[in-house]
Amino acid sequence: MVARPALPNLDTLPPEALKALIHVQAEELRVQRERLHSQDEQLAWRQAEIERLQLLIAKLRRMQFGRRSEKLERQIEQLELQLDELATASAEPPAASPTPEATGPAAPGRKPARRPLPGHLPRQKRTILPKETACPDCGGELKALGEDVSEILEYVPAHFQVIQQVRPKLACTHCDKIVQAEAPSRPIARGLAGPGLLAHVLVSKYCDHLPLYRQEEIYAREGVELERATLADWVGGASQLLAPLVEALRRHVMGARKLHADDTPVPVLAPGLGRTKTGRLWTYVRDDRPAGDAMPPGVWFAYSPDRKGEHPQGHLSHFSGTLQADGYAGFNNVYESGRIREAACWAHVRRKFYDLQVAHQSPVAQEALERIAALYAIESDIRGRPPNERCEIRQTRARPLLVSLREWLENCLTKLSQKSDTTAAVRYALGRWEALTRYAEDGGLEIDNNAAERALRAVALGRKNYLFAGSDAGGERAATLYSLIGTAKLNGLDPESYMREVLSCIADHPINRIEELLPWNIAAPDTDHTSETK
Numbered sequence: 001m002v003a004r005p006a007l008p009n010l011d012t013l014p015p016e017a018l019k020a021l022i023h024v025q026a027e028e029l030r031v032q033r034e035r036l037h038s039q040d041e042q043l044a045w046r047q048a049e050i051e052r053l054q055l056l057i058a059k060l061r062r063m064q065f066g067r068r069s070e071k072l073e074r075q076i077e078q079l080e081l082q083l084d085e086l087a088t089a090s091a092e093p094p095a096a097s098p099t100p101e102a103t104g105p106a107a108p109g110r111k112p113a114r115r116p117l118p119g120h121l122p123r124q125k126r127t128i129l130p131k132e133t134a135c136p137d138c139g140g141e142l143k144a145l146g147e148d149v150s151e152i153l154e155y156v157p158a159h160f161q162v163i164q165q166v167r168p169k170l171a172c173t174h175c176d177k178i179v180q181a182e183a184p185s186r187p188i189a190r191g192l193a194g195p196g197l198l199a200h201v202l203v204s205k206y207c208d209h210l211p212l213y214r215q216e217e218i219y220a221r222e223g224v225e226l227e228r229a230t231l232a233d234w235v236g237g238a239s240q241l242l243a244p245l246v247e248a249l250r251r252h253v254m255g256a257r258k259l260h261a262d263d264t265p266v267p268v269l270a271p272g273l274g275r276t277k278t279g280r281l282w283t284y285v286r287d288d289r290p291a292g293d294a295m296p297p298g299v300w301f302a303y304s305p306d307r308k309g310e311h312p313q314g315h316l317s318h319f320s321g322t323l324q325a326d327g328y329a330g331f332n333n334v335y336e337s338g339r340i341r342e343a344a345c346w347a348h349v350r351r352k353f354y355d356l357q358v359a360h361q362s363p364v365a366q367e368a369l370e371r372i373a374a375l376y377a378i379e380s381d382i383r384g385r386p387p388n389e390r391c392e393i394r395q396t397r398a399r400p401l402l403v404s405l406r407e408w409l410e411n412c413l414t415k416l417s418q419k420s421d422t423t424a425a426v427r428y429a430l431g432r433w434e435a436l437t438r439y440a441e442d443g444g445l446e447i448d449n450n451a452a453e454r455a456l457r458a459v460a461l462g463r464k465n466y467l468f469a470g471s472d473a474g475g476e477r478a479a480t481l482y483s484l485i486g487t488a489k490l491n492g493l494d495p496e497s498y499m500r501e502v503l504s505c506i507a508d509h510p511i512n513r514i515e516e517l518l519p520w521n522i523a524a525p526d527t528d529h530t531s532e533t534k
Helices: 015-062 066-091 195-206 211-220 230-253 311-317 330-337 346-360 363-382 387-411 421-431 452-466 473-490 495-503 512-519
Strands: 258-272 275-286 298-304 319-322 339-344
Touching: 015 421, 195 298, 195 311, 195 319, 195 387, 195 452, 195 495, 211 230, 230 275, 230 298, 230 387, 258 473, 275 339, 275 452, 275 473, 298 311, 298 452, 298 473, 311 330, 319 330, 339 421, 346 363, 346 421, 363 387, 363 421, 387 421, 452 473, 473 495
Parallel strands: 258 319, 319 339
Antiparallel strands: 258 275, 275 298
8 A cells, every 4th residue: 555645734835835735635536536436336237247147047047948958058157157256256355545545435235145054064163262361451360251152164175084894803712713703795896995985976976967087086186096997897886786776766756646757868979980879868757745745756767779769668668647748759659558648848838938038029928928927826826735725726726727828829820820930839839738738637747847857957967077978888877876866865865975875785785675775764874974983
């Protein structure tokens, strides 16, 4: 900070010099006011830009569904980065002024609300005693009066540790019989990885979307050399070990009376060709919590090398009930026998009109969106109620809106060009009307298929990071791990803690009681990673 020169003696200063000094002081004050005003404007602009970006990100996230979302996700990521930069810049103090007088009170900025630190986190108490051992004024003895407690949030990096399994040998003093405990089972026979490390590798890849080569680099920074081939062997071995548990999960999911289904493409490396082919990951979600059902939710993934209709037919061969899905023609064959009923997705209809509204500011699309929003408002009111109440309210409130909406859509067709995009959106809705309105007749159904689309978001993020699966077998491994991790998350469990618990005991668990290891049958595991002896 630059020191200001001392003022001259004003009592002896000539009038002309005094006027000149006043002019200089006035000019300095004007420059300081302009500088402060400019800083205020910058802060105000940053705050307005932050609010604009937050609103834009929220709107984009509402559009983030299905297979067309990857470009949208990249756009959201760029906006998130821009928002981070603006928020960081707003948190920085303004540049120091060249004079003490220019430093005024900080411009009012909206600080993020400080939430209390989570109560479940361990606390480490550090007592900071004063340096004085006696009263600094009179030398008297100091006694406890109280204390001030403040908290900071700290991060302790994860670390590797080696568990030495020591099995003492005991010999009989009479007959020389040797007694020794059996070696405990390992998740992977003769493997070096403990259940905690295996769980971390699996969750890092299939939940946090870290490819194995990145994990290899991270572990190397900690001084542990784990080659990618070793990590891949562990993933393959764990997938085989978990296969019976995933089969039990499949049976649970397919035992529902209503399923959400969807699929997404997965690039797969074609052996010997040096290029990729397109496989598919199918997801089937059982989640009746919105209808007040206490049955645990679950998600089962299946991989196929292509998108032929025979794959969903095979997946659903033992399912009877209602399938909530998009308009994919491959599902049509499963509806033919009448064993499975179709319930279509209003989110797909809404998306078509939303795209029209954004592109053309179409008044037809705007009214369609408002009418569909009224249907969703009813769903918001009845979420969590039992099926009979939901059905009754839908018949009373939603049914008249649906009848009016259909009449309005049919009337629009008479006024629109037959080749317009708006006409295509209207025909899409009318062509699926029976399946779209089936939810109003059954309180156990949902208005859309968003449960399945949410399950596929993890696949979309992983696909962006992995670029492709190494083989069809890699696609099947991904389906296994996505199933267990997704189901753990649906049931409110930390995926890594759940996987650690399962991998620590599944090798010795009776196969005829494998259901005991499903997420809802395992209490929230202890997250204390410290060893018992050091």
